[in-house]
Amino acid sequence: MVAALFIVFLVLLFLGLPIAFCLGISSLAYLWMAGIPLMVIPQKMYSGIDVFVLLCIPGFILAGNLMNRGGISDRIIRFCNALVGHIQGGLAQANIVASMIFAGISGTAVADVASLGAILIPAMQKEGYDVDFSCAVTAASSTIGPIIPPSMPMIIAGTLTGLSVGRLFIAGAIPGVLLGIGMMIVTYFIAKKRNYPKGEKVPRRLLFREFSGAFWALMLTILILYGIVGGFFSPTEAAMVACLYAVVVGIFVYKGLSFRDLPMLLLEASITTASIIVLVGLANLFAWILTSEQIPQMVADFLLGITKNKFLIILMINLLLLFVGTFMETIAALLTLFPTLLAVALQVGIDPIHFSMIAVLNLMIGLTTPPVGVCLFVASSIGKISISRISRANMPFLAVSIFVLFLVSYIPALSTWLPNLLFSR
Numbered sequence: 001m002v003a004a005l006f007i008v009f010l011v012l013l014f015l016g017l018p019i020a021f022c023l024g025i026s027s028l029a030y031l032w033m034a035g036i037p038l039m040v041i042p043q044k045m046y047s048g049i050d051v052f053v054l055l056c057i058p059g060f061i062l063a064g065n066l067m068n069r070g071g072i073s074d075r076i077i078r079f080c081n082a083l084v085g086h087i088q089g090g091l092a093q094a095n096i097v098a099s100m101i102f103a104g105i106s107g108t109a110v111a112d113v114a115s116l117g118a119i120l121i122p123a124m125q126k127e128g129y130d131v132d133f134s135c136a137v138t139a140a141s142s143t144i145g146p147i148i149p150p151s152m153p154m155i156i157a158g159t160l161t162g163l164s165v166g167r168l169f170i171a172g173a174i175p176g177v178l179l180g181i182g183m184m185i186v187t188y189f190i191a192k193k194r195n196y197p198k199g200e201k202v203p204r205r206l207l208f209r210e211f212s213g214a215f216w217a218l219m220l221t222i223l224i225l226y227g228i229v230g231g232f233f234s235p236t237e238a239a240m241v242a243c244l245y246a247v248v249v250g251i252f253v254y255k256g257l258s259f260r261d262l263p264m265l266l267l268e269a270s271i272t273t274a275s276i277i278v279l280v281g282l283a284n285l286f287a288w289i290l291t292s293e294q295i296p297q298m299v300a301d302f303l304l305g306i307t308k309n310k311f312l313i314i315l316m317i318n319l320l321l322l323f324v325g326t327f328m329e330t331i332a333a334l335l336t337l338f339p340t341l342l343a344v345a346l347q348v349g350i351d352p353i354h355f356s357m358i359a360v361l362n363l364m365i366g367l368t369t370p371p372v373g374v375c376l377f378v379a380s381s382i383g384k385i386s387i388s389r390i391s392r393a394n395m396p397f398l399a400v401s402i403f404v405l406f407l408v409s410y411i412p413a414l415s416t417w418l419p420n421l422l423f424s425r
Contacts, residue, residue: 002293005030009286019332020279023286030289041285048284049277052236053165056155057276059239062269063220063246064111069265070250070257072217073115076101079214082207084184085199089191091127092137093184095120099141100148100180101218109367113142113375117382127197131383132393133190139379139390140397141183143364146330148176150224153360155235156280156334161342163352165235166228167419171357175408175415179361182400190396216249229422276331283335296340303344310348314409317341318362322402325366329374333363350412357408357415365401368394 009026013019031038080094080101087093095116102112117138124134146153149169158165191198202210224242227233233241250257290296303316320341324333338359345355367375370391380390408414 001030001033002295004033005289013327019329020275020282023279023282023332023336027282027285027289040288044285044288045281048281048287051159053155053159053234054277054280055236056150056165056239057152058269058273059236059243060150060152061111061272062265063239063242065265065269066243066246066250066257067217067220068111068115069261070246070254072214072254073098073102073119075210075214075254076217077116077119079210081199082202082210086201087184087188088198089129089187089196090198091120091124092129092133092187092191092196095124095137096141096144096180096183096187099138099144100176101214101221102145109142109145109364109375110378112145113139113378114382116142117379121379121382125383129196130194130393131385132389133194133196135376135379135383135385135390136393136397137183137187138382139368139373139375140394140401141180142375142379143367143401144176144179144183146364147172147179147361149173149221150235150238151360152276153330153334153363154356156331157338157356157360158235160335160338161352161356163356164423167353167423168356169225169228169235170419170422171353171415172360173418175357175361175404178407178414179401179404182404183397186396186400216253220245220249279329279331280335283332287336287339290336290340296343299340300344300347304347308348310350311410313344313348314350314358317345318358318405318409321359321362322365322369325363326369326373328366330363330367333366334359351416353419354412354415358405361405361408365398365405368398368401 005026008029009022012022012025017025028038028041031040076098077094080097081091084090084093084097098116098120099112102116117135121131121134121138125131145151149172151169151172154168154172155165157163158168190196220242223245224238227238227241228235247257247262251259303313306316307313321333321337324337328336338356341359342352342355346352367373370376370387373387373391376387376390376394380387383390
């Protein structure tokens with residue numbers, strides 16, 4: 001029956017059904033064949049979503065939508081262009097830095113590539129950048145979004161394990177910055193080789209003016225992190241504070257948002273949240289079936305039967321998650337694999353915060369690897385090019401992402417030092 005569960009799941013996945021339906025239908029098939037009452041479906045779905053910290057998700061999604069509608073993207077891009085536009089490949093460099101800043105607002109890669117890509121990809125083409133490179137740098141830099149806090153995958157990881165979401169948020173700061181710097185270095189050499197343009201160095205007065213324009217957007221990230229680290233509010237409360245802040249700034253400061261926009265933005269956030277919550281509920285049902293069949297323990301025994309060397313275990317987990325990320329959506333992969341692999345990691349002495357960072361970074365790389373690289377699809381639709389072209393152009397960025405992944409994997413302090421310092425372990 002377990003074999004049937006996986007066969008149905010994989011067949012539906014390769015037929016192109018949404019991952020939530022793949023999980024739900026395969027679980028239903030297993031329950032029917034096993035003669036288990038179907039009442040277990042709503043019970044397990046409800047237990048999976050009845051978690052207080054999941055309220056972060058609609059909060060941060062709504063805050064991102066509000067700030068986006070309020071004109072934040074334009075201001076961030078102008079500030080980043082003023083800051084790094086004088087470097088070789090200036091607009092591409094601004095694209096990466098803008099993604100790093102936008103990461104502190106949306107917490108999702110798809111929101112990043114859709115919002116910034118709609119502005120930057122046409123602008124880069126106009127300045128003479130190749131369209132495949134423009135799409136690739138936009139898609140690759142968007143993966144920084146769920147690494148730098150706040151982060152939707154980190155919320156899911158905290159929900160699954162009971163780890164502090166605040167610690168998980170802070171753990172992503174250094175790896176996220178390393179990822180951004182790595183992509184900027186790659187961009188510099190590609191821009192030098194292809195003679196992509198660079199702008200004039202902006203006078204301090206103009207730089208300060210652009211910074212002033214983006215100030216309120218930057219303050220949202222600081223507000224979220226300072227509030228969580230300082231103990232003023234929980235991550236869930238931080239999401240609600242971010243929404244209130246976004247409304248005030250969007251309406252009264254940037255004036256790109258009006259009260260008439262709020263119902264539609266609430267509806268958009270509700271629809272996005274609903275799709276995530278349904279996925280979480282069905283994944284919890286799927287995970288319950290796996291646990292009842294002792295699949296996680298089998299996987300753990302198999303890996304530990306090969307070796308108990310911590311460094312080899314990290315390598316095997318990285319290879320597994322990189323492979324899974326090529327065909328499975330991030331949240332679904334976390335829900336189904338994270339608890340099992342965490343158990344293995346703990347048995348060989350890997351810090352749970354460190355492991356969480358490894359897992360999330362792996363699955364973020366999957367967002368830019370075919371065949372199910374969601375960010376590649378969004379960028380290619382904006383640039384109107386094929387997935388094969390953007391995938392080839394993305395190879396240097398993929399290489400630097402994997403390099404940063406292995407740095408984070410084998411230097412635990414990159415993800416544990418800052419949370420231990422700020423939370424006074």
